[in-house]
Amino acid sequence: MPDCEFTESRLRCVLPFEAAPAEVRLLRRAAVQQLSRWGMPVAVDEAELLVAELATNVVKHVGEGASATLILEVKAERLRLEVHDKSPVIPVVREAGCGDECGRGLHLLAAMAVDWGTVVTAAGKAVWCEIPLDSGSSCRRIERAVEALESYEGAVRGLSQHGRGREVSLVESAVELIADLLHWTSARGHDPDDILDRAQMHYEAESEAA
Numbered sequence: 185m186p187d188c189e190f191t192e193s194r195l196r197c198v199l200p201f202e203a204a205p206a207e208v209r210l211l212r213r214a215a216v217q218q219l220s221r222w223g224m225p226v227a228v229d230e231a232e233l234l235v236a237e238l239a240t241n242v243v244k245h246v247g248e249g250a251s252a253t254l255i256l257e258v259k260a261e262r263l264r265l266e267v268h269d270k271s272p273v274i275p276v277v278r279e280a281g282c283g284d285e286c287g288r289g290l291h292l293l294a295a296m297a298v299d300w301g302t303v304v305t306a307a308g309k310a311v312w313c314e315i316p317l318d319s320g321s322s323c324r325r326i327e328r329a330v331e332a333l334e335s336y337e338g339a340v341r342g343l344s345q346h347g348r349g350r351e352v353s354l355v356e357s358a359v360e361l362i363a364d365l366l367h368w369t370s371a372r373g374h375d376p377d378d379i380l381d382r383a384q385m386h387y388e389a390e391s392e393a394a
Contacts, residue, residue, distance in 0.1 A: 195222055195258035203242040203250040203269070211254055212236050215265075218256055224263060230296060230315060231263065237292055238267040238311055246271045262298065262314040270308035295330045329358075336361050 197218045201207045215235045216228055235254060242252045246269050255266040275290055293300050293313050300313035337357040366376040 197256040199254040199256070201239065201252055201254060203239070203246060203252055204248050205243065208236055208239045208243065211239050215254065215256060219263075222258070224258070224317060231265070234265055234293065234296060234313055234315065238265060238313070241275060241290075241311065242267060242269050245273070245275060258317070259314070261317050263317055264312060264314045266310050266312040268305060268308065268310045272304060272308055274302050274304070274309060275311060291330050291334065333357050333361065 199211060199214055199218075201211045212232050212235050216232055219228060219231060239252070239254065242250060246252070250269055250271070252267055252269040255264075255268070257264045257266070293311075297313035297315055300311075302309060302311050333354050337353065366379065369379050370376050
Protein backbone atom coordinates (compact mmCIF):
# COMPACT_ATOMS: atom_id res chain seq x y z
CA MET A 185 0.00 0.00 0.00
CA PRO A 186 1.56 3.35 -1.01
CA ASP A 187 2.32 6.03 1.54
CA CYS A 188 -0.37 8.48 2.53
CA GLU A 189 -0.67 11.67 0.51
CA PHE A 190 -2.43 14.58 2.15
CA THR A 191 -2.67 18.34 2.37
CA GLU A 192 -2.43 19.46 5.98
CA SER A 193 -4.47 22.61 5.38
CA ARG A 194 -7.43 20.46 4.33
CA LEU A 195 -6.74 17.56 6.70
CA ARG A 196 -7.33 15.15 3.87
CA CYS A 197 -5.51 11.86 3.39
CA VAL A 198 -5.67 9.52 0.38
CA LEU A 199 -4.72 5.87 0.89
CA PRO A 200 -4.79 3.59 -2.18
CA PHE A 201 -5.03 -0.12 -1.34
CA GLU A 202 -5.60 -3.51 -2.89
CA ALA A 203 -8.71 -5.46 -1.87
CA ALA A 204 -7.22 -8.30 0.19
CA PRO A 205 -7.51 -9.31 3.87
CA ALA A 206 -3.85 -8.52 4.55
CA GLU A 207 -4.21 -5.08 2.96
CA VAL A 208 -7.30 -4.37 5.09
CA ARG A 209 -5.21 -4.86 8.23
CA LEU A 210 -2.53 -2.52 6.90
CA LEU A 211 -5.17 0.02 5.92
CA ARG A 212 -6.66 0.03 9.41
CA ARG A 213 -3.21 0.64 10.87
CA ALA A 214 -2.44 3.43 8.40
CA ALA A 215 -5.77 5.16 9.15
CA VAL A 216 -5.15 5.05 12.90
CA GLN A 217 -1.62 6.41 12.44
CA GLN A 218 -2.92 9.27 10.31
CA LEU A 219 -5.58 10.22 12.84
CA SER A 220 -2.89 10.19 15.52
CA ARG A 221 -0.70 12.54 13.40
CA TRP A 222 -3.63 14.91 13.07
CA GLY A 223 -4.42 14.67 16.78
CA MET A 224 -8.04 14.05 15.94
CA PRO A 225 -10.44 13.93 18.95
CA VAL A 226 -12.23 10.96 17.42
CA ALA A 227 -12.84 7.45 18.73
CA VAL A 228 -9.97 5.55 17.14
CA ASP A 229 -11.59 2.15 17.77
CA GLU A 230 -14.76 3.29 16.03
CA ALA A 231 -12.91 4.75 13.05
CA GLU A 232 -10.75 1.63 12.76
CA LEU A 233 -13.80 -0.66 12.71
CA LEU A 234 -15.54 1.47 10.09
CA VAL A 235 -12.45 1.48 7.87
CA ALA A 236 -12.31 -2.30 8.17
CA GLU A 237 -16.00 -2.67 7.25
CA LEU A 238 -15.73 -0.36 4.24
CA ALA A 239 -12.59 -2.07 2.94
CA THR A 240 -13.89 -5.58 3.61
CA ASN A 241 -17.00 -4.81 1.57
CA VAL A 242 -14.73 -4.21 -1.42
CA VAL A 243 -13.00 -7.55 -0.88
CA LYS A 244 -16.30 -9.41 -0.63
CA HIS A 245 -18.42 -7.66 -3.23
CA VAL A 246 -15.92 -6.37 -5.80
CA GLY A 247 -13.31 -9.12 -5.50
CA GLU A 248 -9.86 -9.76 -4.11
CA GLY A 249 -7.14 -7.88 -5.92
CA ALA A 250 -9.42 -5.01 -6.94
CA SER A 251 -7.92 -1.52 -6.72
CA ALA A 252 -9.58 0.81 -4.23
CA THR A 253 -8.89 3.99 -2.30
CA LEU A 254 -9.65 5.14 1.23
CA ILE A 255 -10.03 8.88 1.79
CA LEU A 256 -9.96 10.40 5.29
CA GLU A 257 -11.15 13.98 5.49
CA VAL A 258 -12.15 16.36 8.24
CA LYS A 259 -15.37 18.17 7.34
CA ALA A 260 -16.68 20.70 9.89
CA GLU A 261 -17.06 18.75 13.15
CA ARG A 262 -16.97 15.31 11.54
CA LEU A 263 -14.47 12.82 10.19
CA ARG A 264 -15.51 11.52 6.78
CA LEU A 265 -14.40 8.10 5.56
CA GLU A 266 -14.79 7.24 1.88
CA VAL A 267 -13.85 4.08 0.04
CA HIS A 268 -13.78 4.29 -3.77
CA ASP A 269 -13.70 1.26 -6.06
CA LYS A 270 -14.21 0.61 -9.78
CA SER A 271 -17.48 -1.33 -9.51
CA PRO A 272 -20.69 0.63 -10.32
CA VAL A 273 -22.81 -1.83 -8.30
CA ILE A 274 -24.36 -0.06 -5.29
CA PRO A 275 -24.37 -2.20 -2.09
CA VAL A 276 -27.75 -2.99 -0.54
CA VAL A 277 -28.61 -3.57 3.12
CA ARG A 278 -30.24 -6.99 3.06
CA GLU A 279 -32.03 -9.20 5.53
CA ALA A 280 -30.29 -10.49 8.62
CA GLY A 281 -29.72 -14.19 9.05
CA CYS A 282 -27.99 -14.63 5.71
CA GLY A 283 -24.46 -13.93 6.92
CA ASP A 284 -21.85 -11.31 6.14
CA GLU A 285 -22.35 -11.80 2.40
CA CYS A 286 -25.73 -10.08 2.66
CA GLY A 287 -24.56 -6.69 3.90
CA ARG A 288 -24.13 -7.03 7.66
CA GLY A 289 -21.29 -4.51 7.38
CA LEU A 290 -23.76 -1.92 6.12
CA HIS A 291 -25.96 -2.49 9.17
CA LEU A 292 -22.96 -1.65 11.36
CA LEU A 293 -22.21 1.36 9.21
CA ALA A 294 -25.76 2.67 9.61
CA ALA A 295 -25.71 2.06 13.36
CA MET A 296 -22.30 3.58 14.11
CA ALA A 297 -22.12 6.57 11.74
CA VAL A 298 -24.07 9.80 12.11
CA ASP A 299 -24.53 9.74 8.33
CA TRP A 300 -23.55 7.45 5.47
CA GLY A 301 -24.37 6.75 1.86
CA THR A 302 -23.20 5.66 -1.57
CA VAL A 303 -22.58 7.57 -4.77
CA VAL A 304 -21.84 6.56 -8.34
CA THR A 305 -18.58 8.08 -9.58
CA ALA A 306 -16.99 8.40 -13.02
CA ALA A 307 -14.75 5.42 -12.21
CA GLY A 308 -17.23 3.29 -10.24
CA LYS A 309 -18.70 4.13 -6.85
CA ALA A 310 -17.89 5.43 -3.39
CA VAL A 311 -19.29 4.32 -0.04
CA TRP A 312 -18.88 6.93 2.69
CA CYS A 313 -19.72 7.57 6.31
CA GLU A 314 -19.15 10.31 8.88
CA ILE A 315 -18.53 10.19 12.62
CA PRO A 316 -18.32 13.14 15.05
CA LEU A 317 -14.86 14.25 16.08
CA ASP A 318 -15.83 14.06 19.75
CA SER A 319 -17.38 10.59 19.41
CA GLY A 320 -17.00 8.19 22.34
CA SER A 321 -15.43 4.77 21.93
CA SER A 322 -18.72 2.85 22.10
CA CYS A 323 -18.29 0.91 18.88
CA ARG A 324 -18.32 -2.55 20.47
CA ARG A 325 -21.55 -1.82 22.38
CA ILE A 326 -23.17 -0.55 19.19
CA GLU A 327 -21.96 -3.60 17.29
CA ARG A 328 -23.46 -5.93 19.92
CA ALA A 329 -26.73 -3.97 19.84
CA VAL A 330 -27.01 -4.33 16.07
CA GLU A 331 -26.35 -8.06 16.29
CA ALA A 332 -28.93 -8.49 19.07
CA LEU A 333 -31.61 -6.44 17.30
CA GLU A 334 -31.16 -8.22 13.97
CA SER A 335 -31.31 -11.61 15.66
CA TYR A 336 -34.36 -10.60 17.70
CA GLU A 337 -36.24 -9.04 14.79
CA GLY A 338 -35.46 -11.95 12.51
CA ALA A 339 -36.83 -14.40 15.08
CA VAL A 340 -39.98 -12.38 15.70
CA ARG A 341 -41.13 -11.28 12.26
CA GLY A 342 -38.29 -11.34 9.72
CA LEU A 343 -36.73 -8.33 8.03
CA SER A 344 -38.11 -6.48 5.06
CA GLN A 345 -37.45 -2.77 5.53
CA HIS A 346 -34.61 -0.81 3.92
CA GLY A 347 -33.30 2.75 4.19
CA ARG A 348 -35.18 5.02 6.59
CA GLY A 349 -37.93 2.43 7.05
CA ARG A 350 -35.24 -0.01 8.12
CA GLU A 351 -34.03 2.38 10.84
CA VAL A 352 -37.59 2.87 12.13
CA SER A 353 -38.06 -0.89 12.19
CA LEU A 354 -34.92 -1.37 14.28
CA VAL A 355 -36.04 1.32 16.73
CA GLU A 356 -39.37 -0.45 17.17
CA SER A 357 -37.52 -3.73 17.70
CA ALA A 358 -35.33 -2.07 20.33
CA VAL A 359 -38.44 -1.00 22.27
CA GLU A 360 -39.94 -4.49 22.03
CA LEU A 361 -36.66 -6.13 23.05
CA ILE A 362 -36.34 -3.89 26.12
CA ALA A 363 -39.96 -4.70 27.07
CA ASP A 364 -39.26 -8.44 26.72
CA LEU A 365 -36.16 -8.13 28.90
CA LEU A 366 -38.19 -6.35 31.57
CA HIS A 367 -40.75 -9.18 31.51
CA TRP A 368 -37.87 -11.63 31.86
CA THR A 369 -36.41 -9.83 34.89
CA SER A 370 -39.83 -9.51 36.54
CA ALA A 371 -40.57 -13.22 36.04
CA ARG A 372 -37.37 -14.00 37.93
CA GLY A 373 -38.21 -11.79 40.89
CA HIS A 374 -36.17 -8.72 39.94
CA ASP A 375 -37.48 -5.15 39.95
CA PRO A 376 -37.76 -3.88 36.32
CA ASP A 377 -37.39 -0.26 37.49
CA ASP A 378 -34.16 -1.16 39.28
CA ILE A 379 -32.83 -2.80 36.12
CA LEU A 380 -33.66 0.30 34.06
CA ASP A 381 -32.04 2.59 36.65
CA ARG A 382 -28.86 0.49 36.66
CA ALA A 383 -28.71 0.46 32.85
CA GLN A 384 -29.21 4.24 32.78
CA MET A 385 -26.42 4.71 35.31
CA HIS A 386 -24.04 2.61 33.19
CA TYR A 387 -24.96 4.56 30.06
CA GLU A 388 -24.54 7.99 31.70
CA ALA A 389 -21.23 7.03 33.32
CA GLU A 390 -19.79 5.81 30.01
CA SER A 391 -21.14 8.84 28.13
CA GLU A 392 -19.51 11.23 30.59
CA ALA A 393 -16.21 9.36 30.40
CA ALA A 394 -16.21 9.36 26.57
